[in-house]
Amino acid sequence: MVLRSRVSRDVPGGPAAGATVFMPEGRVGPVVALLRRLFLALGALTAAALIVYFQRDGYIDNNNDDGIGLIDAFYYATVSLSTTGYGDVVPVTESARLWTILVITPLRLLFLIVLVGTTVELLTERSRQAFRIRRWRSRVRNHVVVVGYGTKGQAAVTTLRGDGHDVEHIVVVDTDRGRLDAASALGLVTVRGDATQSSVLRTAGLPHATALVVATNRDDTAVMVTLTAREMAPKITITAAVREAENVHLLRQSGADSVVVSAETAGRLLGMATTTPAVVSVVEDLISPEAGMSIGERVVTEAEVGGSPRHLRDIVLGVVRDGHVHAIDAPEVDALERGDRLLCVRRAGPDEG
Incomplete structure (x- = not known):
């Protein structure tokens, strides 16, 4: 289970209306964290009770002359650690009082820290996460925003990560809580909201992003998201998927x-x-960044300037010049120029050059 940090629109300094930001956190679930604290508190209580029981000759019960039993020891530990202190069971010998000073008192502090700390953490969680989100919004730059985390969105994120993008530089926007949970499990920052609204895209940091991937399930939604994004960020690179x-x-x-x-x-x-089928296998290999071969893009080297893209060592599929893609046999790119970019086949994986 993944803990998600949430700050809604009513938190001062939080995201814009209509959007909710989820910051990825540790992978320890809230139930596990609560059980850990409960066992720690019970452990402190049991340790204190056993100390009193083994030192029972140094304690007296003002309401019972039969001595201190195991139940009496747990009773004393309970009222002592909770600082209730009724005074009916008290240490009377120097040894028992010394154990109270050196052991029972630290256990009392530990017991209180566990109980009070849980309450304080719950009360301060909203403020802490609001601060984290404000800091993230002030620092996030040159990232990629992925709208829609269905099959296409997940594949796009996998490809981005395979191409070297860190999870800190990918933001997922979706309206489905389950999909956002899946993205958070990978360490991605997610924004819950309708991406056709400019406030949601602004919350995702679109004005400071380098690219937008539109992977929605409906074509009309993709059109609306693209229109909104282009108006907000005129220079951003937008890649969209449509069904028809x-x-x-x-x-x-x-x-x-x-x-x-x-x-x-x-x-x-x-x-x-x-x-x-063999052709399909090759195509799938080319578009999969994890292993095998993939299609990449690189800048023309100084030694390649003036040469033909058909005579290079790499397998060149196209040449990008002034934002336009040209086939390798096009007369416009028969001689490579400085600033050209080559679309070529290269080996994928960690040894990729």
């Missing part, structure tokens, strides 16, 4: 830099798999 190819032009008109047709792409792979 007929909606691609709507995403591009809304401001998306790249549009991926999920249903059509999956259909093409299914069709290819029936006749050429």
Whole structure:
């Protein structure tokens, strides 16, 4: 179970209305943490009772002349550690009083710290998390915002992490609590809210982000998110996924830099798999960053300037110049220039060069 730190819109200094930020924390659940403190308190109580019982000759019970029994020892430990102190069972010998000073008193302090500390922690949790979120909002820069953490969103996050993005630089926005829990389990900062609202995107730090991934389940929602994001951050890179190819032009008109047709792409792979399954395996390998081969992008080196992309050692698939992608046999990129970027096949994994 994962502890999630929540600060809602009614907390001073918290996020904008309509959004809730969840900061990832430790993986110890609240029930486990509570049981640990309960066992610690019971342990202190039992230790104090056993000390009194083994030192029972040094105690007297003003209401009973039969001596101190085990129940009497637990009774004394209970009223002593809770600072109630009725005074009916008291230490009378120097040895018993010395044990009270050196052992019972520290156990009393430990007992009170466990009980009072739990209450104080609950009371201060909201303020502490509000401070953490304000600090995160002031520091988060150059991150990637992923809207929608369904199948497409999860795959996008996996790819980003495989390409070297730290979890601190990925923020997930969704309305589903279960999906946010799954993202929090990976250590991601999550924002619960409707991404079509500018306040929610602002809470996710979109004005300071470098890229936005729109992976919603509905095409109309993707269009609205893209419109809102482009108006808020004109220079941000927006990549969106749509289910139907007929909606691609709507995403591009809304401001998306790249549009991926999920249903059509999956259909093409299914069709290819029936006749050429090996081709599908290669394509899956290229788009999986964990191992095997992958498609990467790099800057043209000084030694490659003036040469043809078809004659390089790397397998070049395209050349990016002035924001446009050109095929390697296009006459515009027959001679590479400084500032060009190459789309090439490279080995994925930790040894990737």
